[in-house]
Amino acid sequence: QLEAEVMKSFMESGVYRLDQSDVVFIDPVRLLNESYSRFRLSPSAYYSRHFPSSSTPNEKRKRKRNKPRHAPLNEREICAEERHQQVRPLLLNAHRKLLEASQLLKILPRIVESEVALGCRERVVKQNFVELGSSWRAPFCEITLCNGVQNEVKNPQGLRSGLSEGRELVPLFDHTISVESDDDVEAEFQKATYVLPPKSLFLMSDLRQVRKLIAGDSAEGFNLIVIDPPWENGSARQKALYPTLPNRHFMYLPVKELAHSDGALVALWITNRQKLQDFVVKDLLPAWGISHVTPFYWLKVKPDGSLIGDLDLFHHRPYEFLLLGYVNVDFNSECMQTIKHLKESRVIISVPGAYSRKPPLGKLLEEYIPGRRPSRCIELFARELVAGWTSWGNEPLHFQDATYFLEK
């Protein structure tokens, strides 16, 4: 009976609290859909079709070559292994809870694979904003915001009246674009259509322009800052997806300046590499002024509920780290008395999206965000927009391409 109620709430919200614990299973598609009124994400375009198989004979052979089974671990590898052993029971327990949620497991394959495959609708070549934004053509690129859609609906004859006044041409790069409408807005750029959620704002630029988003008055700053940096990791697959930056560049991200004067919760995605973990904990977080650092974990599963890979596979762990912390907060202030404080690690479980897409965090972190409501939220290095949020990066329209959406 209880599971049926939790299921009902999951189908509406996209969040399933496993066994009333601190472990949640989420459907990122349902969470992202909260941003839209006329459109919704296509699950078949969102979810990954391919999961690394940890047991193919070829891979086993390759791994053996990389690191002979009995070769002693170096110092960094020993630290990484110790860290893994510490978090292992928490992750196993979280996964066990998912496997006990029989109703959820039953519908999971349908949630992930529902809807007609978009394959035939999908344009094979998508706009490469990273390349275009760094070319000589960037200052000449303009995007058309089709605000006229609302007029169109109001017209009793169903004619496209008022559409010309509703079309607005704005520079696409190095320019803050804000969607004022309470409804989804379609935008056109070079024969492609993009779906922009209501009250979203974005800046498509290189790192050098990010300071444009610092509010003149810090009381207008952000209460939640999500950061998913393009870490260098040497993998060819990653390099093919987007350009990366050396670690020292991230020291200059103006995290403190972006934060609200009441303080901000900072959520930083990091990979499993020990060298990166050392840099982040010893150099980066202190440089940004982050305190109360608490790790959360994102555990990745296949549509049948099994882990996407062997939990103990050294270089391909089926989980990622989300480091949370506070910046600019005064723990004695009134606004900090009303929120949940970071203490315990939590586990977020989901089926991963294609193209290394991270799950949306706004709703999951809501209770930890300092300051007034609605919170002001920003994502740095974003590839998508969220209603009410600010998104910055060199390709924040990447996943807004209309081919990722269906009409409601």
Ligand code: SAM
């Ligand atoms: N969180 C995103 C998601 O779930 O889709 C993924 C972000 S990805 C790890 C990093 C992003 O940073 C990529 O879109 C990449 O193109 C962008 N990026 C790389 N170098 C950049 C730079 N110099 N300035 C701005 N963005 C940059």
